Amino acid sequence: MSDAFRTLRMPMSREDARSLRAGDMVLLEGEIVITAGLPTIQRLVACAEEGRDPPIALAGGSLFHLGSYSQEMPAGGLEILYMNPTTSTRFNPLMPRLIRHFGLTAVGGKGGLDTACAAAMREVGCVYLSFLGGGAPLHSAAIRAVREVAYPDLVAHYRLVRLAVEGLGPVTVGIDAHGNSLFETLQAQARDRMEGILATLAASRQDAKGG
C-alpha cells in the first residue's frame, strides 16, 4: 500500500519542498523535530528575536505540531510512547516568524495554517504537511529513535523532540511552497457553495412539509 507513495528524506531539501503540490501524499523518512506546545513555539520565537540558537537546531529543518509522550528508559536514553498531531491554527500568529527566521522547509500538524503563514512558506520554500489525527498507532510505529528532547521543564507533549522516523505517513501536502493551500481553497469553495447548499436545504424543508 505504501509503495505507491513517494518517500521524502527529512529534513526535507528546499528542492523537494518546491517539487510538491497541494494534495500530494508522501511518506517521510529521516529526522524531524516536533512539539505540540504554544509555550514552546513562544520560546523558539524568543530565540529568533534575541538571535540565540534554539536547543535543537532548526535551520533549514522541519518543525511539526506533533505531540508525544517521551520518557527516560531504565537503561538510559529516551523513548516515545506515542505521537499524534495537534491543531496547527493556534500557532498561526507565531509561525511566519519561525518559518522565515529558520528557513524551515516543512511544517505540519493538522487543520492547516493561515494566509500569512502560506505567504512566508512561499517566500522561503516550505510546505505544510497534514497528519492523520487519531493516528497515534500508525505514527508511533514509524518512530525509529529519539535523538534529543529539549525543554524538559514543560509537560511531555510541549517538549521539543528530535526523532528519527521511517515510513511516517502518508501525509497530505496541505499547503505547498507555491502559495496553494487546500485549507484556503476548501474554505473558499465551501463559501461559494453555501448559497446553493442553503437553497437545497430550503427545498428539502418544502418537500418535507408537502410530504
Next chain:
Amino acid sequence: MPITYQAVKSLSAQLYDWSLRAVPADTLDGLARALATETHDGARKVLQMMLGSARKAEAEQRYVCSDAGVPVYHVTIGTAARLEGDIKAAISDGFDELVATISPPLLKHVTNPLTNERGYKGRDMPLVTWDVAGGADWVEILCQPKALGSGRWAALETFSFPSLAEIEAYVMKVVMQAGSQHCPPVIIGVGIGGSFDVAARIASKATMRAIGTTNPEPVLAAMEERLLRAVNATGFGPMGTGGDTTALAVHVDYASGHGYTPVAVCFNCWINRRTRARLHADGSVERFE
C-alpha cells in the same frame, strides 16, 4: 445487592481506559460506509488510514489518539437502585486511580482556564452529569473523554422565534467556522430550545447517539438527513483536506422553551470516543459500547 463505591470506581476507570484503545463499532461502520461512497482519492486514502489506525489500536491495545481528552462522565441512577458509599467520590477516585496506573501514561490535559496550567487534576474534574431513570435498579455510566481538537469548535447562539431556515443556517455557520480543523468526519450534535444550559446539554447528548440510528421523530429525522447532506456538500472532507465526507452523522434534538431559542452545535471527532456500561443489582456489569 447494593451498587458499591468500589464497583463505580473501578467501572469509571475501566470505561476511560477502554475508550482510548478502540473506536466504537457504530463509528467503524460509519467510516466503512463513507469509504464505499467517497469519490475523492486522497479522502479515500485518509479514510483507509483511519480504519487502519482504529484496527491497530484495538488489536495492539494502543491509544487511538494522544489527546486522551479530559474525563467526562454521564451517570444515570435508577430510582430503585440501592447504593452503598460515596458514589460521587467514586467517579473522581476512579479517574485518579486510572491516571496513577494506566500504561502508557496519559498526557496532562486538565487545564486551569485562568492560568492555562496543565495537570491531571482540577476544579470540577472529572466533568460529571447526573440523571435518574424511573424504576430502574441499575446505575449506568457513559464515558466520553472530550478532546481539544473537536471540543474547541462547539458554539451556541440564542435566537428569538427562529424559523427552521435560521436554525439550519446557524448550524452551517458553525460548520464553516470549524472548517478543516476538528478531525473530520465528525459527529455533529445540535440542541434546540430549552434554556442556555439545556440546549448545550441536548447537543452534547445527541453526539452520543449511535451513528446509523434514525431519530424517532420524523421532523427531526428529516432535518438530520438534509443537514448531513448539506454538511457533506461543503467538501472539507476527511482531515479537512478535501472530500465528500465531512460528517458521519448529524443528530438533532430539542426541548420546548420560551420563544427565545438557544441553538447549540457541538462536534465529536472521527474517533468518536465513548464507552457505556451498566452496573446491575446482581453485581454484573453489562457493557454496551
